[in-house]
Amino acid sequence: MSEIQAPDIVRAAYAELVVTDLAASRWFWVDMLGFVVTVEQDDALYLRGHDELTHHSLVLRAGARPAAAAIAYRVRSAADLDRAERFFGERGCAVRRQPAGATTGVGEAVRVVDPLGFTVEFFYAIDRAERLIQRYDLHRGAHIARLDHFNIVVPDIPAAYAHYESLGFGCSETIEDEHQMFAAWMFRKQTVHDVAFTSGVGPRLHHLGFATHESHHVLTTCDIFGATEQQQHIERGPGRHGVSNAFYVYLRDPDGHRIEVYTSDYFTGDPDHETYRWSVHDERRRDYWGNAVIPSWYAEATNVLDLDAREQPLTDMVGQSEVRVGADGLGSITTGTQR
Numbered sequence: 220m221s222e223i224q225a226p227d228i229v230r231a232a233y234a235e236l237v238v239t240d241l242a243a244s245r246w247f248w249v250d251m252l253g254f255v256v257t258v259e260q261d262d263a264l265y266l267r268g269h270d271e272l273t274h275h276s277l278v279l280r281a282g283a284r285p286a287a288a289a290i291a292y293r294v295r296s297a298a299d300l301d302r303a304e305r306f307f308g309e310r311g312c313a314v315r316r317q318p319a320g321a322t323t324g325v326g327e328a329v330r331v332v333d334p335l336g337f338t339v340e341f342f343y344a345i346d347r348a349e350r351l352i353q354r355y356d357l358h359r360g361a362h363i364a365r366l367d368h369f370n371i372v373v374p375d376i377p378a379a380y381a382h383y384e385s386l387g388f389g390c391s392e393t394i395e396d397e398h399q400m401f402a403a404w405m406f407r408k409q410t411v412h413d414v415a416f417t418s419g420v421g422p423r424l425h426h427l428g429f430a431t432h433e434s435h436h437v438l439t440t441c442d443i444f445g446a447t448e449q450q451q452h453i454e455r456g457p458g459r460h461g462v463s464n465a466f467y468v469y470l471r472d473p474d475g476h477r478i479e480v481y482t483s484d485y486f487t488g489d490p491d492h493e494t495y496r497w498s499v500h501d502e503r504r505r506d507y508w509g510n511a512v513i514p515s516w517y518a519e520a521t522n523v524l525d526l527d528a529r530e531q532p533l534t535d536m537v538g539q540s541e542v543r544v545g546a547d548g549l550g551s552i553t554t555g556t557q558r
């Protein structure tokens with residue numbers, strides 16, 4: 220590989236989702252989950268949590284088919300945009316420089332199709348927004364604080380690991396056996412992750428993880444969906460993850476995009492922070508209480524777009540699946556000793 224310096228990535232910053240009915244999306248994300256609206260346009264919504272100081276952490280853009288248009292990382296300085304351009308150019312990736320304002324609120328940016336097939340944006344400048352952390356009178360729904368992470372579906376976990384390692388990400392946790400790695404959680408900010416990999420047909424976006432400050436906000440979210448007879452939007456949980464220790468629930472939006480409401484993971488900022496390796500045979504790895512993972516959680520995800528908004532072709536996964544997803548949803552392990 221090249222000696223070219225990687226851009227200094229600060230954190231996972233925002234995602235741009237294509238939604239087919241903006242009014243339905245507004246109901247789900249704003250009315251039900253309580254996202255703060257920074258800007259509302261005819262064809263797009265720019266949303267944030269109450270603990271965010273930047274313009275948005277989610278863009279919902281109206282379009283014909285549900286998709287993920289981009290995931291975006293904030294970089295430390297304007298010079299890191301040049302580094303991103305060279306880093307991905309050197310790897311033969313499609314690279315496009317965007318002028319300030321191409322996305323409302325965001326400065327000049329570099330968009331690339333990364334070696335994993337995802338459209339990834341790097342930006343430095345972004346408009347500030349009012350931090351509403353102590354405007355408790357405005358907090359609603361899931362009491363979303365901030366974007367925490369992207370989870371992406373990739374056919375080749377070691378390739379994804381190597382790519383993000385080359386971008387300077389640390390690894391907090393993995394799921395593996397003696398033969399292969401099934402999943403990994405990687406970070407730039409000092410939490411469990413900014414990005415995680417789920418094994419499967421990809422590239423696809425698995426979910427967006429949004430942090431809330433209190434575990435009871437996860438429960439309140441579920442209660443609100445139950446009370447309004449919208450419980451079909453609750454996909455998995457609530458529960459306690461083994462990996463990350465976070466308390467969680469996964470929901471599906473009107474287009475099937477998946478969001479995780481997530482809280483109570485841990486600090487990873489010490490320079491010698493060690494990777495925690497879960498055995499794929501430990502049934503507490505994905506739910507610490509041993510509850511089964513519903514099959515749709517492993518199988519379904521959002522298609523991603525290239526720089527010209529064309530759907531990226533899909534590639535079959537490499538290696539064994541972590542689970543054989545059965546009709547019972549028990550997700551029995553297919554690798555190693557059959558149990």
Ligand code: 4SX
Nearest residue numbers: 428460461462463504505506
């Ligand atoms: O299902 S896992 O416990 O492995 C898990 C999934 C842990 C942390 C996450 O953010 C996640 O989406």
Ligand code: FE2
Nearest residue numbers: 368370428479
């Ligand atoms: Fe997650």
Ligand code: CA
Nearest residue numbers: 450451453454
């Ligand atoms: Ca359900």
